[in-house]
Amino acid sequence: MKIDDMLLSTGEWLKGLGPMSDIVISSRVRLARNLAHHRFPMSASEEEKIEIRRNIQQVIERTKMGKDLSNIDLEALSPLDCRFLVERHLISREHEEAQGARSVAMREDETISVMINEEDHLRLQALKSGLQLEAAWHAIDKFDTELSSFLQFAYDDRLGFLTACPTNVGTGLRASVMLHLPALVMTRHIEKAFRAIVKLNLAVRGLYGEGTEAHGDFYQISNQVTIGRGEDDILTDLRGVIDQVVAYEDSARKKLLEEESVKLQDRIWRSHAILANAHIISSEEVMRHLSNIRLGIHLKILKDIETPILNKMFIFSQPAHLQKLEGKELAADERDIVRASLIRRHMKATA
């Protein structure tokens, strides 16, 4: 698979088709694994990292899942292509910024990706649209079981799986759900909800994970604790909280529709108007308006925009996507113009 081919699609996770997709964008489960008898990537020599990668790649090819995965070595990629993969949520920012032999293997539909030599030797990720934590977990668990029949993972009987960072030791499991919570933001209930979530040992983050801010009312909720509990318990706890947050958001939306209908119309139609008419626009501003458009679609206030168009605007208005589409590097102010033009075209296509 070539990166340029990915310009024709948006990835399964953003299709907006899964369960509870009016509020839940996507569900992600990842496992951190390391090979026994090898140093973690941060302390391994370049030769050792090359050897680790070769071992893992050969094993992946022998798995059933492996037949559907394409491999990309990151050190051979341009910075723009690397950033493109980050924007697709196929690799992490840390993986992008690391040095030396490292790679990603991914399915064409982008539901499975495997990072090799990120912080750990292996990061297995399943990403699905809507609330599909269990399905994501089963896919990645099966793959992990297959791999473990060929590879000896670093494992301690008392601690569980060993990882480069202690926050992943044990199960190596991080499950996260990306939510769209505009009504909780508008009704100012979001902070109270988040305070409760943090007390339950869950983390709340922005669109691109750790250290990123929330844009356009999109938030990720994930487990913090990876040790002392089984995978099923971790997932069940997270699922319970997500169900509650979804119910809160749902009732906040109903309340807004009943009590603040004009305010809602104002907000949604202004965003619609700006996207259809701006000639210069930043990613952050696009995200803010797309959030309102998404809400407008699900509240049936906007009837002329279909979800696939919304998702295309969402993903293709990002900096690296824009530059790949244009076929050249663009400065930030040039991107703001190209982005506005792309968005106007998509908005016209909907009218």
Place this chain on the structure above:
Amino acid sequence: MKIDDMLLSTGEWLKGLGPMSDIVISSRVRLARNLAHHRFPMSASEEEKIEIRRNIQQVIERTKMGKDLSNIDLEALSPLDCRFLVERHLISREHEEAQGARSVAMREDETISVMINEEDHLRLQALKSGLQLEAAWHAIDKFDTELSSFLQFAYDDRLGFLTACPTNVGTGLRASVMLHLPALVMTRHIEKAFRAIVKLNLAVRGLYGEGTEAHGDFYQISNQVTIGRGEDDILTDLRGVIDQVVAYEDSARKKLLEEESVKLQDRIWRSHAILANAHIISSEEVMRHLSNIRLGIHLKILKDIETPILNKMFIFSQPAHLQKLEGKELAADERDIVRASLIRRHMKATA
């Protein structure tokens, strides 16, 4: 003339038809006059104010101009109707807020208005669209001459006409020009220009004169000095400065069109989009967007909106106008909804 009839029109001054109307909204000349042998309104008793008004009204009826003037006693008006006249620039805020016997006489086309018992016994005003200082001056000078053949004005051979406030003594003349200066604001040259203007003993003010802020890049420039110089000199000096400001604004617009064309398109189309789609909007925000629309019309970026529609939105989106149109008093948040709906209707009519 009834105030409700004025809901059918916008007044000549806002028609945008006069000379240099791409930059000059309107020209205003007013004369302050007081009757000899009477106290100024602020120190006169109610009986004396009634007598003063009766005298003046009787004289006005005997003048040629008087035949075209309709009289309205302000103390008989509702606060809403009073505010309506302020929004039309037919009376001042001071006249609105004063107490007791006071009135306004005005022409149906709103080019002439006479305030009786404002700060002075008489304030004669001519208001014309575009740059028509001379025409406004001639109209008001002629009327003043007519009145002075029937009335004895308070006059001192050394000082000139006597007025309640020393800043009007001498000619009693205040000439002001309302300008639309968006390009000077965008290119950040406006403050430099205003500093130069103030050094020339001219004043710069917002849309409603003294003590008001500029909204939507609309500014008034007027003479400060009323004594020690003849009327013609005062007008010539003001006219000279206005010509220069108009030339600056014109060249700033050309420069923007050449060098910042996308930024200009962005600004103008965003305003167009918001006015056509907002469901809640304040007067200030409307003014800001109408300023961009006005610029867009004159730069030929917007071709679907005609100036009369623009002017209607400008005048009818004001609080008292809105309430008169709706036929009832409205709280600020109710007005913001009614205003958005009015503006959307007008914007649709243009498309």
